[in-house]
Amino acid sequence: MPHRSPDLARLAMTVLQPGFDGTEPPGWLLRALGDEGLGGTVLFARNLTDLGHTTDLVARLRAENPAAVIAVDEEGGSVTRLQATRGSSWPGNRALGVGDDVEATRLVAQEIGRLLASADITLDYAPVADVNANPVNPVIGVRSFGADPELVSRHTAAWISGLQGAGVAACAKHFPGHGDTHTDSHHALPTLHASPRLLAERDLPPFRTAVAAGVRAVMCGHLLIPALDPENPATLSRRITTGLLREEMGFTGMIVTDAIEMRAVAALHSPGEIAVRALAAGADAICAGISSPGGENVHELRDAIVDAVREGRLGEDRLAEAASRVLALSGWYAASAAAEARAAGIAARGTGHEGEELGLRTARAAIRVTATGAPTVLSGPPLVVDIAPRLSEAVEPGMLTGLIGAFTESMPGTVGHVVTVETPELPDLSDESRPLVMVVHDARRHPWVGELLARAVALRPDTVVVETGMPGEPSGAVYVTTNGISRASARAVARWLTGDQ
Template sequence: MSGRKTDRSQHTPLIAKIGQRADGSAGSAGELGRLAMTVLQPGFEGTAPPDWLRRALAEGLGGVVLFARNIADPAQTAELSAALRADNPEAIVAVDEEGGTVTRLEAGTGSSWPGNLALGVAGDVRLTERVARQIGRLVGAAGITLDYAPVVDVNADQLNPVIGIRSFGADPEEVSRHAVAWINGLQGAGVAACAKHFPGHGATRSDSHLELPTVEAPREVLDLRDLPPFRAAIEAGVQAIMCGHLLVPALDEVPATLSRAVLTGLLRDELGFEGMLVTDAIEMRAVAALHEPGEIAVRALAAGVDAICVGRSSPGGESVYELRDAIVEAVREGRLAEERLTQAAGRVRRLARWHAAQANARAAAAADADEGLGEAAAAAALRMTGAAARPVLRAAPLVVQISARLTEAVGPTVGSRRAGLAAAIAEILPGTLRAEIGEGDGLPDLAAAAGRPVVLAVHDAVRHAWMRRLVAEAVRARPDTVVVETGVPGPPAGAVYLATHGDSAASMRAAARRLTGDAPAS
């Protein structure tokens, strides 16, 4: 079943006399508690289900979201998914596996697949669908139901701190085309896709992990710029959509996550989406600064949300039960319609049933390995200026990684992943040296690197004046400096400027090969 609404007459307001059935009675405590559990998707600690989580699943917990902290290797992840479903066969197991910079299954090494901006720059929707199918192959083999991907935000502001390379680009039409291809690839592999972050996080300069972003645009602009990819995703049958913690004054005076006008009026009634609607993590400061978790959950459900994502839970699961109790109490008090809660739980269960019916698609994808695709797709997105000859690097270089604080969406990284480009070059040119500096640090002594090429690896230098200053200093000291931009590119700098349009392991390997002449130019 697609996420497209086919019968608008079935959608009726759920606020009148909320919290009661048609006959005026509220459901039993046990029934309400199970419904409330069904709409929760919490995270947890550890690589095996803790006792509290197994108990909650047996009591109807509708889903779980996995993070890098839960994942050791593919076999363990598959065992974990099976263990979670042992206590609730319909439990949704979700993960953020976007490819590119946001990966959970490959958090230690970096993704084997280029991210959205690289795919958008490559410009081939067939390539995008193939990459998404391979991500679906990886996720499906791990027993995961729902991938919180793709990002379909239009990156309308080059200074956006949280979307950037996670977007297919700045053109709504191109973003729509690649969004549909990505959804088709993932869902064709038997894994549910989730378009995010409705109604569009691309035109912001704030990170919703830290504060509430505001999208200052009239409705006409939203219709032309931000909404087309969501319309396209719905038409493509996307199974889920994630709403963003965004304030959009043209639509409502409260954040989208809590807005009935945005989630029911716009997404359901106007755009016709009937699939599962999930929140971004409710502990993000954009909404956590406004209300307690239970109140956020209640207001989001009343607005039209079907599932509440909670990134972290208390060690004994108390926070999950507090959310359940807050939802039940809201129904009893008449602040949340039991019919609305029942509807939300029904959509969660419908997605679980969709996944169960896709076993043959997952089996077919498992036998459809596309060897070499990740690096080939990343290579198609490389753009180089200033190269007079190939190879650019003829000797082991000094690679200076200039690093800013990563958005929390990326998650924790380990040394091997931060080493990215240097490690990839060292595989081809042994003896490569690496230095890492951040804001407030000075450059290493580049003169002392005489006889070695110098490579500066930067990420989103266009957003950081201090980073651009260091690049300029390096180029003055060593005019032969090679600059590799792994984020959103800006004006070229250095003797050679290579834009990768992403920082995945695949993109770093492709860049290393391009710089060393180990592979043909795209």
């Protein structure tokens, strides 16, 4: 009879990384960390108010379990949790790829790492290593460094070097590549129709580079890749997680799932079954971004894992191996070169002047302008119309481009107007004499945005168009692409167009 651990429940809790609601840690979470061996938690913008609050929150979590893996999605650009209320101080991956300065990418990631390290955060679910082969990809887009595997690879390596050099573990995602999909995995299961050769030449190189660069974690994506496994999404596929990532590519760090409540997998199985199958496939940590008010779903995940071991559907050795990799990542963080600085409470330079200047410089390098003979500097305070579609489920709800505030900062007297899918009407432009700036995001992917933009340009051919998403066909008298959303990008383009250099 095989050996059974006397504390399977504790092993099962070690591999879970749940989220929680509110800005104060709930009692169930503190008890789970302190008494039950919960391996960590993931923070979202809903949990955080400012850096001081974040630091205090993490300290309360670590008081219960010093080894807890505290994780966050802090990609820079549009995906930010610690700076969600004002926008990231640094541009995201596409802007860095367009600028194509790998040292600048390393420095940006280093500043993000210092920000996270100052709050004692263990793991950043970044960088995105996907090659954005589909320009109308609904969930990756500007989160990717670009469409060229070599460019994505070198910037992925630089990002990992910068972040981990600051003492925070990096996590390359979404293995084995989410860039050529038409479906957002938050809503349904995407299928990646690519041959093994195309995958090897296009999608896998950045992940191979990440492994060679010593990335501490890899996140598996919720996507079906028939050429590799026609039956199971990557998250639940032993062929992909163990066969490809572990055995063929030689990755020895922690493998974490994307959030298991995403419809790509949630439509297939119960949460407990997803956790069991992911662990059996080779995952080491289960990300559950949404939790019940009393943590009931976390305990249900634990019980499902324990039952699967007792029933022989999940090997205890596999569970123990997964837990050991979670603890190994925690141990790396505690022993990293930046531990002494974290313990001394060194403030993140990324929130100060040097970090702001780096953000502006890298954002400015990504700006591209197409003009039809019109001046690129505005003649006076503009009317800025920001058409704001819902960006994606990966981005915090209500995230705006920040262009209205940035133009107001550079040119007082600016008037702003926000258009949403709920209120898809332009302001009256018939008697408008001020310069008109139309701000859009992925206009070619959202027909209603493209229609409003075309209507505005027809009324005002002198319109300045600022595209903050994937560039499309230039329109207006001046067409500016920022290649992403961030506070840095907004300030850089506003300064460019107002002459406030």
